[in-house]
Amino acid sequence: MDYQLATLGLQLPTDPRWVNIAEMNIEEILVDHAYCEQKAASSCISMIVQYPDYEKLVQILTPVVAEEWSHFERVLEQLDQRGYKLGKPRKDQYVVELLKHIRKGVGKEQKLLDQLLVNALIEARSCxxxxxxxxxxxxxxLSKFYYELMVSEAGHYRNFLDLAKEYLSEEQVDQRWEEILKIEADIIRNLEVRGDRMH
Ligand SMILES: [Fe+2]
Ligand SMILES: [Fe+2]
Incomplete structure (x- = not known):
């Protein structure tokens, strides 16, 4: 798989200034990143709890929980090797904004679709x-570490999209995916570029 923007579906590239300011704030980036991994694990656990009768979902997401948790452990190691502490979680405005677009008052399958696609999108942007x-x-x-995580998150991105197509028609998935991609591009466009956040 390649990791081009177009392949991931993302409509807006990250501001080129981001990576330079992130590199200057690597302690903050690692702390924020650690919590992103933790949230990724807990998001999968929460989906398994909400959809225990969706066998394929349980089967696919269970190993993803373990992978995200191992990413969390690996980020902790990176912090430790540099003498940095984990510290408190930071507000994740990007995810807060995205979660507002998981529709309420729709059918169970429609809500599941939104949850899977929002997760896919967070994986794509992280990638x-x-x-x-x-x-x-x-x-x-650190560069090698990020390469390995990029490959792993790209796999998760595929897992979420494949699961969406498992439970909904291709048309339903494609239509909502296009909408959510536009929403995500708007969120990125309106967020301040911060070198102390992964997103
Ligand atoms: Fe991860
Ligand atoms: Fe992931």
Missing amino acids: ERFKLLWQNIEDQK
Whole structure:
């Protein structure tokens, strides 16, 4: 799989200034990133709890929980190696804005669709950012670390999209995916570029 913007579906590239300011704030980036991994794990757990009778979902997302948790552990190691502490979670405006677009008062399957697509999108954007970090930062160990995470998150992105197509028609998925991609591009456009946040 390649990791181009177009392949991931993203409509707006990350501001090119982001990776440079992120590199100068690597402690903040690592702390924020650690919590992103933790939230990714808990989001999968919460979907398994909400949809226990969706066997394929349980089967696909259970190993993803373990992978996200191992990413969390690996970010903790990176913090530790640099003498940094985890600290408190930061407000994740990007995810807060995206979650507002999970529709309420719709059928169970429609809500599931939104949840899967929002998760796919967060994976896609993370993948894009890891690619920027991999290709641009000087610290070779960290660069390699981000390369590995980029590959892993790209796999999760596919998992969520494949699951959406498991439970809904191709047309339903494609139509909502286009809407959500536009919403995400607007969110990115309106968010301040901050070098202390993954998103
Ligand atoms: Fe992850
Ligand atoms: Fe992931």
